[in-house]
Amino acid sequence: MTTLLEIENAAETLPEPQQRELLLFLMERLRAKGPAIPQPRIFSTEQIQNWINEDEEDMRLFGDQ
DSSP: OOSHHHHHHHHHHSOHHHHHHHHHHHHHHHHHHSOOOOOOOOOOHHHHHHHHHHHHHHHHHHHTO
């Protein structure tokens, strides 16, 4: 197999468990070659509540127009 189309056609003929295995293989390869995944950002409960309060205030102002 030398073209993407040939590979796609061959992948379609695989049983579902092997398709999943192929997908996991490709994902692992791409993850290993790509940039590092950034760490999750951590927000305090206070920060989140402040954003919610700001959003709710904006919605009140928007609704008054």
